[in-house]
Amino acid sequence: VRRTSGHQWTCSDVTFHCTSQRLCEQWIHVINEQLSFHTNRPRSLLVYINPYGGKRQGRRVYEQKVAPLFHRAHISADVIVTERANHARDHLKTEAELDKYDGVVCVGGDGMFSEILHGLVTRTQADSGVDQDQPDAELVPCSLHIGIIPAGSTDCICFATVGTNDPVTSALHIIVGDSQPMDVxxxxxxxxxxxxxxxxxxxxxxxxxxxxxxxxxxxxxxxxxxxxxxxxxxxxxxxxxxxxxxxxxxxxxxxxxxxxxxxxxxxxxxxxxxxxxxxxxxxxxxxxxxxxxxxxxxxxxxxxxxxxxxxxxxxxxxxxxxxxxxxxxxxxxxxxxxxxxxxxxxxxxxxxxxxxxxxxxxxxxxxxxxxxxxxxxxxxxxxxxxxxxxxxxxxxxxxxxxxxxxxxxxxxxxxxxxxxxxxxxxxxxxxxxxQLIRLFARGIEEEQQQQRSVFEDLGPHLALEPSLHWTVD
Ligand SMILES: Nc1ncnc2c1ncn2[C@@H]1O[C@H](COP(=O)(O)OP(=O)(O)OP(=O)(O)O)[C@@H](O)[C@H]1O
Missing domain, CATH: 2.60.200.40 (Tumour Suppressor Smad4)
Structure with missing residues (x-):
C-alpha cells in the first residue's frame, strides 16, 4: 500500500529478487507468518451495494475497483445488491448471520451508511436486550466494523473519516484492518x-x-x-x-x-x-x-x-x-x-x-x-x-x-x-x-503521518497478502 497525494492510497507491487530458490521460499514463509499475526485484518465481509446511489455506479465501482483488491487480500465477501430503500437496514436488523463476518461494508452514499448504522446498532441492542426507546439506555457497542466505499452523491462521512472520497483508498483501509471508533x-x-x-x-x-x-x-x-x-x-x-x-x-x-x-x-x-x-x-x-x-x-x-x-x-x-x-x-x-x-x-x-x-x-x-x-x-x-x-x-x-x-x-x-x-x-x-461503532478508517491524517509508509504504521506486520514474484537468476 502506498500513499499518494491528498490522503489517497494506492496499491503497489514489490518484487524481491534472489538467486536462491530456497531463500525465496523462506521469505514467502516468513511473510505469510508475519501476516497471520496481524489479526485485525478482516477475513470475511458482508457487502451491501446501492445500485441507485449517486451516479448509479455502485455496482461497477465495487466489481472493478474493490472486489479485485479483496480477492488479492484473501478476503471473502458476501454481496447483496439492494432492491429497495431500507433493504440493507432490514436485512441487518433481522436476517443477517452476523457471526459469520468481521465487518459490514456499504457501497453508496451517506444515506446508505445511515441504513447500515441503524441496522447494526438496532440489531446489537435487540440481541443484548437493550430498549433503544429509553433516552437514558446505555447502548451496547457494535462488535462488527463498518466500511464505507464511497459511491453516492453525498459521501461526507467517508470524507470526514478518511480524508478523501476514493473507493480504492477506502478498500485499502478495510484490507489493512484500520479501526476508528466513532460516537453516535x-x-x-x-x-x-x-x-x-x-x-x-x-x-x-x-x-x-x-x-x-x-x-x-x-x-x-x-x-x-x-x-x-x-x-x-x-x-x-x-x-x-x-x-x-x-x-x-x-x-x-x-x-x-x-x-x-x-x-x-x-x-x-x-x-x-x-x-x-x-x-x-x-x-x-x-x-x-x-x-x-x-x-x-x-x-x-x-x-x-x-x-x-x-x-x-x-x-x-x-x-x-x-x-x-x-x-x-x-x-x-x-x-x-x-x-x-x-x-x-x-x-x-x-x-x-x-x-x-x-x-x-x-x-x-x-x-x-x-x-x-x-x-x-x-x-x-x-x-x-x-x-x-x-x-x-x-x-x-x-x-x-x-x-x-x-x-x-x-x-x-x-x-x-x-x-x-x-x-x-x-x-x-x-x-x-x-464509541458505539467502529469504522475501517483512521481519521484524517496529519501531513507528517502521511510521510510514513503504511508498512511502518502496521509495525512488523505487512498489509497485503503478497502475490510474490520471485526470480532466480
Ligand atoms: N435499491 C434501492 N432502490 C432505491 N433506493 C435505495 C436502494 N438502496 C438504497 N436505497 C436508498 O437510497 C438512498 C440514497 O442512497 P445513497 O446515500 O447511497 O446515495 P446518494 O446519491 O448519496 O443519496 P442522496 O439522494 O441522499 O444524495 C438511501 O437513503 C437508501 O435508503
Whole structure:
C-alpha cells in the first residue's frame, strides 16, 4: 500500500529478487507468518451495494475497483445488491448471520451508511436486550466494523473519516484492518426513539435547506444550492430553549486551535478506549449526580440555526467543516447556536466555513461541547405534522383546516435534519454514546503521518497478502 497525494492510497507491487530458490521460499514463509499475526485484518465481509446511489455506479465501482483488491487480500465477501430503500437496514436488523463476518461494508452514499448504522446498532441492542426507546439506555457497542466505499452523491462521512472520497483508498483501509471508533447520537422525542446520527443535527437554517431541497428533488443535485440561496434570503429565525449537559473539562474546547480530529495521536479519542466499559458505569453515576445538582445549562433565545456537529463535518466545499476541532470519539457533540442577526452578519458567518477565518468569532455565535441536550420550541408542539394531518383526516376535518394548521406550524417551527433525513418533531432529546461503532478508517491524517509508509504504521506486520514474484537468476 502506498500513499499518494491528498490522503489517497494506492496499491503497489514489490518484487524481491534472489538467486536462491530456497531463500525465496523462506521469505514467502516468513511473510505469510508475519501476516497471520496481524489479526485485525478482516477475513470475511458482508457487502451491501446501492445500485441507485449517486451516479448509479455502485455496482461497477465495487466489481472493478474493490472486489479485485479483496480477492488479492484473501478476503471473502458476501454481496447483496439492494432492491429497495431500507433493504440493507432490514436485512441487518433481522436476517443477517452476523457471526459469520468481521465487518459490514456499504457501497453508496451517506444515506446508505445511515441504513447500515441503524441496522447494526438496532440489531446489537435487540440481541443484548437493550430498549433503544429509553433516552437514558446505555447502548451496547457494535462488535462488527463498518466500511464505507464511497459511491453516492453525498459521501461526507467517508470524507470526514478518511480524508478523501476514493473507493480504492477506502478498500485499502478495510484490507489493512484500520479501526476508528466513532460516537453516535441517539435522538428521542417524548421517550420514543427517532433516529441515530453520526454527523450533523441541524435545526433552522440547515433543516430548512434540506426540507426545501427534498420538496424540489426534481431539480437534481443543484437543488441544494438553490434551496440554500432561498433559505438564506427568507432569513427565518425560531424561538426556543436549549438545555444541555456540558462536556467534562478534559475533553477540550470546540475552539481549540489544535485539530486532533480522530487521528491516531488524538489523546481525547483514544482515552479510556479499552477500559471504556468499566469506566462507563462510574461516569454515568457521576453524570446523574451532576444533573440532579442542576448542572444542566439552559439558554433561551431566537435562533437562525442550532447545529450539533458530532464530527468536523468537513467536506470538499468546507474543508475544515462546521466544527473543525470536533472529535470523532470523545463522547461529546459540538452544539453551535447562531442567534438572530442581520443577513449580512449571517452571510459573513457562513462564508467563514469556506476559508480559514474562525466561524465562531461572532458576537451572535456560541459553541458548547456537550454530552446531551434538549431543544424545546417556544410554541408548544402538539404533534408532528404527519400525526396532525393523519389525526385530522381520521376525524373528518376538511383539507383547508390541515393547510391552515400546517402554515401556522411551519412559521413557528423549523425541522431537524439528522444526517440528511428530516425528523418529524422539533422537540428532541439527544444523547451522545461514546464509541458505539467502529469504522475501517483512521481519521484524517496529519501531513507528517502521511510521510510514513503504511508498512511502518502496521509495525512488523505487512498489509497485503503478497502475490510474490520471485526470480532466480
Ligand atoms: N435499491 C434501492 N432502490 C432505491 N433506493 C435505495 C436502494 N438502496 C438504497 N436505497 C436508498 O437510497 C438512498 C440514497 O442512497 P445513497 O446515500 O447511497 O446515495 P446518494 O446519491 O448519496 O443519496 P442522496 O439522494 O441522499 O444524495 C438511501 O437513503 C437508501 O435508503
Amino acid at each position: 447520537c441517539s435522538v428521542h422525542h417524548n421517550n420514543s426513539f427517532l433516529r441515530y446520527s453520526v454527523s450533523l443535527l441541524g435545526y433552522g437554517f440547515y433543516g430548512d435547506v434540506l426540507s426545501d431541497s427534498e420538496r424540489n428533488r426534481w431539480q437534481g443535485p443543484a437543488r441544494y444550492d438553490l434551496s440554500g440561496v432561498k433559505t438564506f434570503l427568507s432569513h427565518n429565525y425560531y424561538e426556543g430553549t436549549v438545555s444541555f449537559l456540558p462536556a467534562e473539562s478534559n475533553k477540550g474546547d470546540p475552539r481549540d486551535e489544535l485539530k486532533l480530529n480522530g487521528k491516531p495521536v488524538c489523546l481525547v479519542c483514544s482515552q479510556q478506549g479499552s477500559t471504556l466499559h468499566a469506566q462507563k458505569y462510574k461516569n454515568l453515576q457521576g453524570q446523574e449526580r451532576r444533573e440532579k445538582a442542576n448542572e444542566l445549562l439552559v439558554i433561551h433565545g431566537k435562533f437562525l440555526a442550532i447545529n450539533a456537529a458530532n464530527m468536523s463535518c468537513a467536506c470538499p466545499r468546507s474543508p475544515k467543516g462546521l466544527s473543525p476541532s470536533a472529535h470523532l470519539a470523545d463522547g461529546n457533540t459540538d452544539l453551535i447556536l447562531v442567534r438572530k442577526c442581520s443577513r449580512l452578519d449571517f452571510f459573513r458567518h457562513l462564508l467563514r466555513h469556506t476559508n480559514k477565518d474562525d466561524q465562531f468569532d461572532h458576537s451572535f455565535v456560541e459553541v458548547h461541547r456537550v454530552r446531551r441536550f434538549r431543544f424545546q420550541p417556544r410554541h408548544h408542539e402538539l404533534a408532528s405534522l404527519e400525526d396532525l394531518s393523519e389525526g385530522l383526516k381520521k376525524s373528518g376535518f376538511s383539507p383547508i383546516c390541515v393547510t391552515q394548521t400546517t402554515c401556522n406550524y411551519s412559521t413557528t417551527h423549523s425541522s431537524w435534519t439528522c444526517d440528511g433525513e428530516i425528523l418529524p418533531h422539533a422537540d428532541i432529546q439527544v444523547s451522545v454514546h461514546r
